[in-house]
Amino acid sequence: MAASINDVAQAVGVSASTVSRALRGKAGVSDDVRSRIVEAAADLGYVASRSASSLAGGRTFTVGVIAPYVGRWFFGTVLDAAEDVLSAAGYDLLLYNLGPREARKRFFAELPVRKRVDALLSLLIPDEAEGLALRSLGVPLATTVGAPRPGFTVVGIDDRAGAQAAVRHLVNLGHRRIGMIAGASGPLHWTAPVERRRAYLDVLAEAGIACDPALEVDGDYTVQGGQRAMTQLLAVPNPPTAVFAQSDEMAMGALRALRLHRLKVPEDISVVGFDDHELSEVVGLTTIAQPVAEQGAEAARLLLNQLDEPGAVRPGHVTMPIRLVLRDTTAPPRNGR
Amino acid sequence: MAASINDVAQAVGVSASTVSRALRGKAGVSDDVRSRIVEAAADLGYVASRSASSLAGGRTFTVGVIAPYVGRWFFGTVLDAAEDVLSAAGYDLLLYNLGPREARKRFFAELPVRKRVDALLSLLIPDEAEGLALRSLGVPLATTVGAPRPGFTVVGIDDRAGAQAAVRHLVNLGHRRIGMIAGASGPLHWTAPVERRRAYLDVLAEAGIACDPALEVDGDYTVQGGQRAMTQLLAVPNPPTAVFAQSDEMAMGALRALRLHRLKVPEDISVVGFDDHELSEVVGLTTIAQPVAEQGAEAARLLLNQLDEPGAVRPGHVTMPIRLVLRDTTAPPRNGR
DNA sequence: CTGTTAGCGCTTTCAG
DNA sequence: CTGAAAGCGCTAACAG
Numbered sequence: 140m141a142a143s144i145n146d147v148a149q150a151v152g153v154s155a156s157t158v159s160r161a162l163r164g165k166a167g168v169s170d171d172v173r174s175r176i177v178e179a180a181a182d183l184g185y186v187a188s189r190s191a192s193s194l195a196g197g198r199t200f201t202v203g204v205i206a207p208y209v210g211r212w213f214f215g216t217v218l219d220a221a222e223d224v225l226s227a228a229g230y231d232l233l234l235y236n237l238g239p240r241e242a243r244k245r246f247f248a249e250l251p252v253r254k255r256v257d258a259l260l261s262l263l264i265p266d267e268a269e270g271l272a273l274r275s276l277g278v279p280l281a282t283t284v285g286a287p288r289p290g291f292t293v294v295g296i297d298d299r300a301g302a303q304a305a306v307r308h309l310v311n312l313g314h315r316r317i318g319m320i321a322g323a324s325g326p327l328h329w330t331a332p333v334e335r336r337r338a339y340l341d342v343l344a345e346a347g348i349a350c351d352p353a354l355e356v357d358g359d360y361t362v363q364g365g366q367r368a369m370t371q372l373l374a375v376p377n378p379p380t381a382v383f384a385q386s387d388e389m390a391m392g393a394l395r396a397l398r399l400h401r402l403k404v405p406e407d408i409s410v411v412g413f414d415d416h417e418l419s420e421v422v423g424l425t426t427i428a429q430p431v432a433e434q435g436a437e438a439a440r441l442l443l444n445q446l447d448e449p450g451a452v453r454p455g456h457v458t459m460p461i462r463l464v465l466r467d468t469t470a471p472p473r474n475g476r
Numbered sequence: 477m478a479a480s481i482n483d484v485a486q487a488v489g490v491s492a493s494t495v496s497r498a499l500r501g502k503a504g505v506s507d508d509v510r511s512r513i514v515e516a517a518a519d520l521g522y523v524a525s526r527s528a529s530s531l532a533g534g535r536t537f538t539v540g541v542i543a544p545y546v547g548r549w550f551f552g553t554v555l556d557a558a559e560d561v562l563s564a565a566g567y568d569l570l571l572y573n574l575g576p577r578e579a580r581k582r583f584f585a586e587l588p589v590r591k592r593v594d595a596l597l598s599l600l601i602p603d604e605a606e607g608l609a610l611r612s613l614g615v616p617l618a619t620t621v622g623a624p625r626p627g628f629t630v631v632g633i634d635d636r637a638g639a640q641a642a643v644r645h646l647v648n649l650g651h652r653r654i655g656m657i658a659g660a661s662g663p664l665h666w667t668a669p670v671e672r673r674r675a676y677l678d679v680l681a682e683a684g685i686a687c688d689p690a691l692e693v694d695g696d697y698t699v700q701g702g703q704r705a706m707t708q709l710l711a712v713p714n715p716p717t718a719v720f721a722q723s724d725e726m727a728m729g730a731l732r733a734l735r736l737h738r739l740k741v742p743e744d745i746s747v748v749g750f751d752d753h754e755l756s757e758v759v760g761l762t763t764i765a766q767p768v769a770e771q772g773a774e775a776a777r778l779l780l781n782q783l784d785e786p787g788a789v790r791p792g793h794v795t796m797p798i799r800l801v802l803r804d805t806t807a808p809p810r811n812g813r
Numbered sequence: 814c815t816g817t818t819a820g821c822g823c824t825t826t827c828a829g
Numbered sequence: 830c831t832g833a834a835a836g837c838g839c840t841a842a843c844a845g
Contacts, residue, residue, distance in 0.1 A: 242563060509814085
């Protein structure tokens, strides 16, 4: 059986309370006693039972993370970075994959994190009821997606500015027929598609380009969807000379569709993506880069802050920088204009 | 304050034990009482405190997962699938990212999962000492990587057979100068690179092709590394007409290098990868597909089995099928032979 | 079928 | 600076 706090206490000849204080670095233990306790604990291979500490102390030293996917690059990268920060601070990370519809339903119905986590990081956008449920947990909340919302610390990017930069880049190259592969039908309450679309419309307007609804197609945030969307765009009577894809994954699907249609990129058509996916460099995709890992790390850090100074820090809003990364998929349109 | 078991007990007018039994579906509670308890619990929004249950019952209903990366496709996909299976069974998943050297050291020094998990899934290959530490936890252990090892249930693929299929494919197309981008310097104790290399050598031998050490280059399991390796292979006096990359990520790096060198794939040179990464289809990469998500799900399932029938099931070894997926990066060598 | 009685292994007052 | 006592909220025998 694993050693308990009493075993250590006995070995050193002190009380359990002293061992507890000593091992957690609390004041009020003489250096001599403390070092003897630390040594004995190491000898016995003693580690405090998290269940017991949580029960007695009220803190779990665990942060919950809920995500709509784990395998996808964006989420995996955020998760990875958040874990680094949390574990360095002595916190464990409880992961919930709420992608499957029933998993999500079950999670919000039972709220299994209740009494299990000290804070929660959401990688998905909760709807009204879900948001309420999360706030009812009474723990600090953070998210790396979506618009600022009450009760949440949000770390994000300026989607509008990013999308504007992407579309402006195409306009500056001389394109007038600019299509968009959107991500509208993605997860509910996602604000990115809305913001990015508005930016697209704004830039067209400011450039004096009439927008054509036929040039806006849904790509579902997936490679497959992007491919389908591009195929659809090519079937339009007067197809675009350039396309803004709201995510790199959709952009890659578009590139695939173009290859299958024997169209050359960027000679025949330009493509710009959004995200700077790890493989975008490989395919030479021009895109808007956002600091994904940094967003995860920062969100985790802000959560830890709130844990350290309870009440002191209000949930805030951090905007991380984006930038246009020029690679090989954009160029001026074929016939000058 | 959140409702406790006593609040529910009081509301229904029964004892806490009865509530406990009723809510966990234990036998020995009349249907009438049980339904009233369930109702009251729902009303009060009661959820049992995991800390308290663990402490009292000895089980944590938590499975730990240790991984060398989370953001990379392979690991994220395994994790995703494992989480689905575990959460459906009522288990939570505690994630540890042991990529950073110090994180790994700290983990094995403190073994924070001790008394915290009922089972553990390793996505990395522990060395001798680490393996011992894990076994000392006294919980079921599973892994999706590496060779069979005592104490672990391993779910994997036949690396040798997969690599053989890849190289044989190139040989059958008529290639005689076949290079390999290996993953030798990856994580320690990784068996895949070794097995895949042996397969490469075996197939060359069986085809009567002398192997040339200059044609074996390390690609570090990364896109960057693959690109570097391919560049190096092109600099060899008599460069290969085909390349076997031990992972799709390295293969993609190779494709990028070839594009930069203005070489056509597969006309000038053939490339075959290994894994069937989610984006391999996008770039049209011919590769060896392995069921990644299924490995994660299966490992989780086997862990649950062992949890259900303690002692009954011995740790075993499951091999999942692989298959050659033909796409657009392989063809016969240019000049017939 | 249900209630009572003990803890699980810690942390936390409160004394000394 | 240290110890004793009292739970944290639940589960697990053991009685009835």
